[in-house]
Structure formats: structure tokens, C-alpha cells
Amino acid sequence: MKFLRQFAARIVGQSIRIFARAITAVRAEWKGIEPVPRQRVYFANHTSNADMPMIWSVLPPALRRTVRPVAAADYWLKNKLRAFVGPEVFNCVLVDRRPEVQDKPMDKIIAALDEGSSLIIFPEGNRNMTEAPLLPFKAGLYNMGVARPDIDLVPTWVANLTEIMPKGEVIPLPLICTVTFGEPIHVQSGESKDDFLKRASEALLAQRPEAHK
């Protein structure tokens, strides 16, 4: 049974990847890093639920196997299908955002890093529904950078998804989506939380393709 579920997860994963490639011709732009297996935290802008599958789809197989997206438990455990896709296809690190639950998300994230996984995180915390390109970052990225200072924090810009599937629309437009990976950053010694988050946000904005500014 477990084997069957794993097999199904692989099939679903491949289908998602092929679908993403065929419709949005999603493509990676390796501007600041090489696509080599190395422990990294990819931090990305978040405008749509398709952001994470897009980043996941453009990673080469060796990188995809070791990457774990950090995602909201309330979203991925809503029904049985999501509970299968989130934890089993994408191998998500599920964190509970509700304040009344003492879930300690950072413990789970650090545990995932210590087992050698790379992570995909969305430091804005929520989907950005505003006109501004980025929302202010939450502290999570800084805490990770302080706790495990050797790990590369890679700014990852996902372009065009707002136009492919704006909120409230049913049919996705087959426009070309680009995922740009920039030069990694680290928390410098003595750098304050606000300074670092500002620098991280600027590093991410710098990955925005020229044509979309």
C-alpha cells in the first residue's frame, strides 16, 4: 500500500511538471547559482498558489528530490486530495499558522534543514494581492539564516503568474513563466533583523525580469 502511494505520488508529480511545462513553458534562469545539488533555502515571491509547483517543476531531478516546500497546514490538509499532494507529492514541511496552536514552525524547519533538505519558502507569509511587487518579509528567513548561517539563501523570482491565473479567474492563460534564481545571501555577523530582511527583499526584487518592471 505504501509502495502504491509512493508510485502514485511520483506519477502525479511528473504530471504536474509536464502540465506546467506544456502550458506555461516554465523555464529556470540560473543567474546567481548553478543547478547543482547543494543545500539551499529558495525564498520566493508569492502571488499565486501555483508559485510553489512552478519552482518545484523547474528544479532538475536531483535537486527536486531533496527540496521541501514550507507550506501552510490549513491549506494542504483541507481535503484528502490536498493531503496527498502536499505532503506526499511535494514532500512539504507543513506548518500551522494559527496562533492558538503551539506548533513551533521554526523547529520543524530547522529539523528539515538538519536532515539535509533544501527548502522553498515564501517570506511574505501570505499571497501578495496588492499592486506592490513584494509585501514586507516575516522574520522566518532571518531566523533560519541565524540558526544555520552556512546555508545559501537564494532569492527566487517567479514571473508572470499573476497574469497566468489572476485571483477569481477560472481559465489559466498559457503565458510563459520564468523562475529566476539569484546570487545567494547570508546573514552577516551583527546584522539586525530589519536590515537583513530589507537586504533580502532587495535581492529578490533584483531578480525581476526587465520586461515585467
Add this chain to the structure above:
Amino acid sequence: MSSTTTDILLLAFGSFGILITLTVLGEILRARQPVHEPNPMLDTYMTRIQSWWGMVAFIGAALLLGKPGIMTLFAIASFAALREFLTLTTKAQADHLSLALAFFAVLPLQYIFVGFGWTGLYTVFIPVYAFLFLPMISALRGNPQRFLVRVAETQWALMIAVFCVSHVPALMSLDIAGYGDRSVLLIAFLVMVVQFGDLLDFFFGRRIGRTKIAPGLSPKTWEGLVCGVLSAMVIGALLSWITPFGVWGAALMAGIASLVGMFGNIVVAAIKRDRGVKDWSHLIPGQGGFVDQLDSVIFAAPIFYQLTKYFYT
């Protein structure tokens, strides 16, 4: 085997012959190259040749499969071109439905009309019906910001990526006296003369090009253009046996198609420059996107179609 099939195979083997020569040439150059010295020029050349192999194989197979093959191939090319184009155009959420219709209704309908040979429909469907109705759908969502820019750019995308591209397979529905089912060969003729013209324009432009046609926009030179068009005419004359045009007519048609294609390439370069991109996309290794590869054929197709229709049917 019909004579049309034989001719397609002849053309395919001819193209393969040329590609084998070019590949061997590249490999010899690479073998002479010291391993440690990178040669980006040679690498570009080799990836381009590889893409050409793919293109010749695809177009050859589609021509052999006949109408369904050709329709599918060009519908996919249109889809890829429209996707590249609309990725770069101005749009708002108010346009979402009209853009979805452009992809999922206008494009397939245009190819259905071309497939059935309904000339009266496919020549006016996009310039008249899509032109009038898509802006209405956008307007109903009530966002006036940059409205004219949005609808104009969408219409441009449809004209280039769907209307113009569909005029390549539309050549099949031309009823030319005494030419019978051979009109499929016109597609091979058009694509070959225009693409070879481009290749030789690139080659001569590099060698003897001095005067830029549109400085700051495109590397094309008048010297390269003249040599390219003349070469296209020679190739057109050599290929006249697959056309209904006769030797002089074939040379002239090839020259016109190649000339229109060259200026079309400059127009496309202007759009790319305006949007700050080097290529439309990265779908074809070494060549950029579908629009980069096909820009000259796209502009030449409707003119070639209209001239053939006017003078030979």
C-alpha cells in the same frame, strides 16, 4: 508513390544532405579546436545546426502526413508564437477572458477554417471578427486604463502569431490550374527560400556588411540583405520544378518573399528592443523562440499567399 510524395522526399534528402555537410564542417572545426579554449561562435553554430535538424525533420514529416500533419504542426507553432507574444504585451485582468478566447477559441477556429479551405472565412476572421469582438469583451469588464494599448497589442499578437502563420498552411487550399495536389510543395518552397535567404544574409552580413539598415535596432546590413535576397532568388529558380511559377516567376516570388521576410525581421527586432528582451523565449536551443526563428516566414507568408492567389489561380 505519388509524384508529390517523391518530391517531398527529394527535398527532405536534399536538406539532410546540406545539414550533414554543415554538421561535418562544424565537427571538423571543433576537432581542430584546442579543448581548453572555448569558442562561443562555434558552439552557437552547432546548437543552431541541431535545431535545424529538428525543424527539417518536423516539417518533412508533417508534409508527408499531408493536411492533418501540416495543420497540427502550424497550429502548435501559432500557439507557441502567440504565447511568446502575449507574454510581453500590455494586459490587465479585465482582458483575461478575451485573452483566453484568443488562445482557446480564435486560434483553433482559424486553423479549422484553413483546414476546410474556407477562404472567405479565414481571410477575414481575425482582421474583422476578432478585431471587433475581443475589445468588446475587454470593455465589458470596465477597466479603461491603457485600454487602447491593451486591445491594440492583443490584436497585433493575433495578426502575427495566428493570422500570418496560418497563411503558410493556407497555401494548400489554393486551387492552381494544372498543379493538383502539389500545392503542399509551396509550403516547402516558401520556408526554404526565406530561411536560406536569412542564413545567407547572416553569412554575407558578417563577411562584407558595412551599412546598417536600422542602426541601434538590428545588425542587418544592406550588403547582407542584397546578397541574401539574390541568393533566395537563385535558390527559388533552382526549386522552380516544384512550383507552378516557371523559372523566372519562381526567382521573383522567392525574391519578394525573402525581401518581405528581411524587413519583417527588422520589425520584430524593434518590438524586442522596445520590450527589452533579446529573444522571445528559449524554446528552440540556440535560436530563441518560435517567433525568432519564424519571423521572416511569418511576414512573408500572407504576401506570398496573396501574390500566388492573384497571379496563378
